[in-house]
Amino acid sequence: MLKALVIKELRESAGVVALALIAMIVVCAELHGIDEIGTPRFLEIRDRFPFVSDDFFSRFALVIFPLAAVLGIKQSAWELGQNSYQFLLHRPVQRSFVFNTKIIVGCGLVFVIGGLAIVAYALRVAIPGSSPTPFLWSMTADEWQIVLCALVVYLGAFLSGIRPAHWFGTRLAPVMTAGGAAFVFSFLSGWLAFIASALVAALYLAGIFYYANDRDY
């Protein structure tokens, strides 16, 4: 049943994931030098320090945060709209198992897509002779921090989706505060960001499981 649930979540997220991948490619294409492929300029030293002083950071964030938000809401609220929870939740499994699986798949997808984007760019940069600085994995720390913050946004969005709310405004509150928090955390230094994110994430998770068990479907 775990396999069935995971496959289901993956298949349902496929559309969002595909869009995110395309967006990531489009947004980062310029950085990868897509317009220079095939020309000798492709392998020349660039005039920016990759990861350090180019705008990969902001482009990356531009795709990863919306992905997390959309995925979070889709996995929680879409089933409400379709009424398919009536098909899912009475099965002989704990309700927390179902929601845990959803969340793990969602977080996993955010992590993997973020990771792929980072690694892809890192590989591009690692082509010898294409960047003015040597490449160190530690240079990608900021981006990984973004991924961490994106997970917080994901959980906030999931909570938004699962919370019963009468007015659209209050419904979006968690995802908005998550976005705000993530924005703030992305400027904190390493360990602080990690702890702050973990705290907020724990809060959101508690909220998610509270509503998942308590609400009317």
Added chain:
Amino acid sequence: MSYAIQTERLTKHYGDRRVVDSLSLQVLTGSVYGLLGRNGAGKSTLIKMLMGMVRPDAGQAELLGQNIDNLSNCTRARIAYLAEGHPLYGWMSIDDAARFTRSFYPRWNDKLFSQIIEHFELSRCQKYRRLSRGQQAQVSLALAVAPEPELLILDDPTLGLDTVVRRDFLESLIQIIQRQGHTILFSSHILSDVERVAERVGVMVNGVLRVDCPTDTFREQVRKLVLEFSGHPPESPKIPGLVSCRQAGAGLELVLVGYDDAQREAVEALDPRSIAVLDLNLEDAFIEYTRGPRRSLPSFAMENDDAQSTRDQGAA
């Protein structure tokens, strides 16, 4: 005598409204119970509470002997649920849905599943959203029945289905009933379906279970009296068991529950020119009973051992 479903004073409010009001109900194992009620009477909410989709505000319930607050997974595997509108993931093909559902249950009768699918000439690779409503209903029923459940709870399973498809669905249901030991609770608006299939009926009015007795009893007990008067008919006659009273020309149409000597005397005391007592079929009995002014509704609930009693359940 064991009960597959037992509820005790189950209650749910939405704001001020009591959608389900102190509802106590028992369904004998192996029997078929039809839950009736007009739209908004609370049938769906009751069923959702049984299935854990909605939290009750008060009261308890047991399914297959276990409290619904902590149903073991083993017990849940013996219960099938078909929600209103037979929701399912539209993107799944019939085969996807079968494989998905199957993974949750230790018992899965694939032969039975295939039989139903083939009988309706469906192909396993068809996507659920491409099927007609009737086909979707059949697939949902097949998915519900393949794990060989002991208890089936169906929320208005024939809603929106045309006559022919409804008959198909009923036939499938009969086949399920014939296999021993299945208990079925279903809510419905189609009284003729209930007449065919249900041994016992419950009628909910504004969240209260006003009727809980064998199908025949309900039909026989609700009677329509047409009284003709030479002069002016009385305004609000006091007759025990009166459901409703309507002026019809120079006469009165009364709907009563039961017609014993006391009631007959009360009717004759009104001094009508003529009294005609009409028997009703199930649909008319239901209509007359639930159409009446809600305040004065006499309830009749019968114990499972057929002792006759009038129990007023819930707030009047």
Added chain:
Amino acid sequence: MEFQCDPTSRVPIYRQLMDQIRQAVARGRLRPGVRLPSVRTLSRELVVNPNTIARTYTELEREGVLHTRQGLGVFVAAPQADLSAAARRERLATALDRFLTEAFHLGFSADELQSAITKRIRAFQFADSVSNT
């Protein structure tokens, strides 16, 4: 024999079926010893709860119209004379009084009734009954 049921009737389904079987036996369409469809078959055919069919058969067995042979099925019983001649005549008298009352309220005269009855008996194809005086 073709069975029918009308779930919208005021008569409960089991009683409709009982009436149909009784009439078929009376008309000779169901002869003694003929096997009736099983509960399962009939319930599937008519799309009716098997308990309803079971009840029909049980009630008719109680009346002596049908009897069950263990493992073999439900059969039309051989007509039995278990009532005394006097009891049978008394029952007939009651049934006739009921019929005559209704006929009167429908507005028929005694003569009209005589010919109506004769014609109807012919059309009914009255089966062989136990003659017992």
